[in-house]
Amino acid sequence: MSNLTVSLSPHVRSETTTRKIMCNVIIALIPAVVFAVYWFGFGILVTIALSVLSAVGSEALMQKILKRPITVDDGSAAVTGLLLAMTLPAGTPWYVPVAGAVFAIVVAKQVFGGLGDNFVNPALAGRAFLLASFPVAMTTYPQVVDAVSSATPLSSEFVGTIDYVQAFLGRIGGSIGEVSKLALLAGAVYLIVLKVIDWRIPLSYLGTMALLTLAAGEPVLDSVLLGGTVLGAFFMATDYVTSPVPPWGRVLYGVGIGVINFAIRKWGAYPEGVTYAILLMNVAAPLLERATRPRKYGEVREHA
Amino acid sequence: MNKVKSFAGGIHPLHAIGSGKGLTQSLPIEELPAPKRVYIPMVQHIGAPCAPCVAVGDHVARGQKVGEVRGFVSAPVHASVSGTVVSIAPHLTIGGNLVPCVVIENDGKEEWAPECALGERSPEEVDASAALAAVLEGGLVGMGGATFPTHVKLSPPKDKRIDYLLLNGAECEPYLTADHRMMLENCKKIIGGVQVIARILGNPQCIVGIEANKKDAIARMEQAAEGTGITIASMPVKYPQGSEKQLISVLTGRKVPSGKLPMDAGCVVVNVSSAAAVYDAVMLRRPLTERVVTVTGAVGQPRNLRVRIGTLVEELVAYCGGLKGEVDRVVSGGPMMGMALFDLAVPVTKGTSGVLALTREQTSPGKLTNCIRCGRCLKGCPMHLMPFELCNDVEKNDWKAAEKHNVLDCVECGSCTYVCPAKRAITSSIRIAKRQVMALRKKK
Numbered sequence: 145m146s147n148l149t150v151s152l153s154p155h156v157r158s159e160t161t162t163r164k165i166m167c168n169v170i171i172a173l174i175p176a177v178v179f180a181v182y183w184f185g186f187g188i189l190v191t192i193a194l195s196v197l198s199a200v201g202s203e204a205l206m207q208k209i210l211k212r213p214i215t216v217d218d219g220s221a222a223v224t225g226l227l228l229a230m231t232l233p234a235g236t237p238w239y240v241p242v243a244g245a246v247f248a249i250v251v252a253k254q255v256f257g258g259l260g261d262n263f264v265n266p267a268l269a270g271r272a273f274l275l276a277s278f279p280v281a282m283t284t285y286p287q288v289v290d291a292v293s294s295a296t297p298l299s300s301e302f303v304g305t306i307d308y309v310q311a312f313l314g315r316i317g318g319s320i321g322e323v324s325k326l327a328l329l330a331g332a333v334y335l336i337v338l339k340v341i342d343w344r345i346p347l348s349y350l351g352t353m354a355l356l357t358l359a360a361g362e363p364v365l366d367s368v369l370l371g372g373t374v375l376g377a378f379f380m381a382t383d384y385v386t387s388p389v390p391p392w393g394r395v396l397y398g399v400g401i402g403v404i405n406f407a408i409r410k411w412g413a414y415p416e417g418v419t420y421a422i423l424l425m426n427v428a429a430p431l432l433e434r435a436t437r438p439r440k441y442g443e444v445r446e447h448a
Numbered sequence: 449m450n451k452v453k454s455f456a457g458g459i460h461p462l463h464a465i466g467s468g469k470g471l472t473q474s475l476p477i478e479e480l481p482a483p484k485r486v487y488i489p490m491v492q493h494i495g496a497p498c499a500p501c502v503a504v505g506d507h508v509a510r511g512q513k514v515g516e517v518r519g520f521v522s523a524p525v526h527a528s529v530s531g532t533v534v535s536i537a538p539h540l541t542i543g544g545n546l547v548p549c550v551v552i553e554n555d556g557k558e559e560w561a562p563e564c565a566l567g568e569r570s571p572e573e574v575d576a577s578a579a580l581a582a583v584l585e586g587g588l589v590g591m592g593g594a595t596f597p598t599h600v601k602l603s604p605p606k607d608k609r610i611d612y613l614l615l616n617g618a619e620c621e622p623y624l625t626a627d628h629r630m631m632l633e634n635c636k637k638i639i640g641g642v643q644v645i646a647r648i649l650g651n652p653q654c655i656v657g658i659e660a661n662k663k664d665a666i667a668r669m670e671q672a673a674e675g676t677g678i679t680i681a682s683m684p685v686k687y688p689q690g691s692e693k694q695l696i697s698v699l700t701g702r703k704v705p706s707g708k709l710p711m712d713a714g715c716v717v718v719n720v721s722s723a724a725a726v727y728d729a730v731m732l733r734r735p736l737t738e739r740v741v742t743v744t745g746a747v748g749q750p751r752n753l754r755v756r757i758g759t760l761v762e763e764l765v766a767y768c769g770g771l772k773g774e775v776d777r778v779v780s781g782g783p784m785m786g787m788a789l790f791d792l793a794v795p796v797t798k799g800t801s802g803v804l805a806l807t808r809e810q811t812s813p814g815k816l817t818n819c820i821r822c823g824r825c826l827k828g829c830p831m832h833l834m835p836f837e838l839c840n841d842v843e844k845n846d847w848k849a850a851e852k853h854n855v856l857d858c859v860e861c862g863s864c865t866y867v868c869p870a871k872r873a874i875t876s877s878i879r880i881a882k883r884q885v886m887a888l889r890k891k892k
Contacts (some may be wrong), residue, residue, distance in 0.1 A: 148775075148776075148777050148778055148788070148789060148790065148791070148792075149776050149777040149788065149811065150544070150777065150788045150789070150790050151777070151788055152788075152873075152875065152876045152879065153779075153783075153784060153785045153786055153787070153788075153860075153862050153875070154461075154783060154784045154785070154862030154865050154866050154875065155777060155779055155783045155784075155786065155788065155806055155810075155811050156461065156462060156622070156783040156784070156806070156810055156811065156866065157812075157813050157814055157865070157866055157868070157871060158459075158461075158866055158867050158868075158869075159464070160824070160867065160869040161814050161815060161817075161869050161871065162815075162817040162820055162869050162870050163815070163817075164869070165820070165822065165869055215817060215818075218815075218817050220820075257818075258818060259817060259818040259820060260817075260818035260819045260820050260821060260870075261818065342823070384820045384821045384822045384823065385820055385821050387821075389821055389823040389826050389834065389836065390823075390826065390834070437834065438826065438832040438833075438834070439832060440706060440831055440832045440833055440854045440857050441693060441697075441703060441706070441830065441831045441832050441857065442693065442703050442704050442705050442706040442707075442708070442831075442857070443706055
């Protein structure tokens with residue numbers, strides 16, 4: 145009698161794991177965090193820590209209560225906490241990140257079954273919850289220019305003007321992780337090169353935004369560079385769980401986010417719109433998935 | 449040489465370690481000495497089992513038929529050594545089944561049966577029907593692993609026109625190098641076999657598809673094919689390129705309609721080693737009694753061995769220095785589609801392309817998590833299905849949904865399971881669904 149394992153093929157697996165994917169997302173956000181510390185000071189690390197710890201803690205607690213296996217080591221709750229923190233203004237009171245992260249994990253994720261079963265992006269659901277609950281705290285941005293007025297050699301030339309170079313580097317008011325587009329794009333390139341995220345979603349989203357803005361005769365760079373668009377396009381809209389899987393589904397999904405985002409900014413009372421655009425398209429994702437199912441091999445009956 | 453584009457979907461398994469082929473690809477084929485005893489299973493093909501046509505105590509010569517076909521889709525089996533039949537009894541085989549085996553005690557004389565010793569046939573005496581008869585008598589089956597009887601493949605119904613004869617030299621399974629070595633060392637024989645098969649099929653266009661990681665084989669085959677009209681195509685490396693349907697797409701641009709056979713797309717696909725065996729059987733009158741097996745992975749000295757059919761796998765492993773390290777499983781074939789063995793005392797059959805020992809570290813699937821809908825399985829699926837969705841259907845026992853989601857089109861290549869970061873056993877789930885759907889269809 146031998147003691148060989150007998151199991152069905154395949155007998156080997158790739159190195160990629162859920163945990164590694166989540167770790168890569170965290171790594172990709174590190175440049176943005178570093179820039180944020182540079183512009184806003186070390187205080188933002190407290191906000192980030194509160195958000196991450198609340199997310200991980202509430203996930204563990206919920207899983208214990210629901211008698212599910214505790215899976216916080218997969219890193220998904222940490223990613224949710226970090227992403228939520230990136231969307232908060234610097235210097236928010238301590239209860240804002242805590243409440244947002246708990247809502248994100250408990251209501252948006254665990255109630256629907258945990259990782260993979262949530263139908264909206266937990267971080268954005270948390271942010272939407274905070275926008276409704278603490279509207280003032282959520283829209284009070286400290287002025288970056290005042291905070292670090294002598295920090296950059298560019299400052300003497302650009303003080304008082306809104307400049308795209310400044311916006312690109314993050315010398316502009318905004319949420320913690322949204323300000324430096326350069327840092328976000330560095331992280332995005334990392335994720336695209338490692339094939340963690342699909343370029344289709346950000347490209348179709350930002351492309352749609354840019355085209356619509358151009359057609360409306362407004363400054364194109366404003367639309368894609370200001371606010372949370374870049375963070376949303378590369379880090380939020382690309383969330384696997386809440387976006388369609390088929391390639392064309394992803395394109396349509398990105399286009400949909402772009403259209404809604406543009407509409408909210410142009411005609412809505414709310415100046416931002418990234419959060420709601422993505423959340424709305426999250427809800428449409430299953431439909432898009434069904435509509436864009438790939439055609440199976442050999443479905444075409446005739447051959448040349 | 450013709451460079452072609454690869455198919456949509458597919459993966460690069462074990463890319464980081466060069467698909468594991470480095471262990472054996474530069475090692476010439478060695479002859480494994482014929483064992484003292486061979487166990488010839490009566491089932492070494494897809495189709496009806498053979499009936500033993502010798503009795504215990506009979507003296508048999510090498511190449512003598514010991515199992516006769518019982519049905520059209522079947523292939524006879526032959527003695528791989530000369531000697532005495534010592535028993536005809538069920539024996540454990542690679543698939544884990546007990547199969548009747550003719551056990552022959554080797555007398556070491558290596559005598560060939562009289563019908564095999566008549567010498568080489570001249571090309572003139574081999575017309576299409578004589579060649580086809582020799583293919584049937586030679587017990588030829590697809591040697592890539594599917595073991596479909598070759599003579600059936602070469603007898604398409606009259607209304608199916610065969611435009612292409614495609615030779616499968618992809619060898620896309622990691623670790624395996626048997627076909628690679630065959631192409632390097634037996635290129636003339638392979639080309640000769642292709643010409644025989646082409647004659648049987650009414651001279652269709654012949655293309656040999658070889659993956660670009662076997663540049664030496666491409667060059668050698670190209671040389672051998674010069675002036676024959678047979679083209680050699682270099683294919684980008686991708687798994688599962690050696691799967692019939694994918695190979696047809698890559699080499700001809702045609703697609704086999706869902707649920708149909710290659711001949712419905714005007715194609716016949718034959719493995720390169722099978723083509724060499726066709727040459728042996730038709731031109732040299734030698735039936736299929738040996739084959740090349742790559743013994744590799746966690747063994748003392750990985751090797752490419754020419755092995756008599758019916759040799760026990762444990763003898764191959766012993767010849768290669770035994771298992772090395774903490775071996776978790778031994779696989780017949782490659783790591784993607786091979787079959788894990790219950791026991792090493794099982795005979796090599798016509799479809800055994802490799803014996804691969806894998807360590808616990810290599811086979812550990814990693815931590816199971818919920819599906820995160822990353823889409824890697826969809827991207828990797830060569831049949832363009834949505835494996836994660838099928839996996840969900842199975843978890844809900846929703847066989848109707850699985851059927852609607854084309855579960856029966858799955859070729860079980862394992863690409864989805866390989867790439868899954870959540871480490872879900874997608875292919876296994878799909879296998880369950882396929883059985884259920886087939887069972888429900890039969891009931892109707």
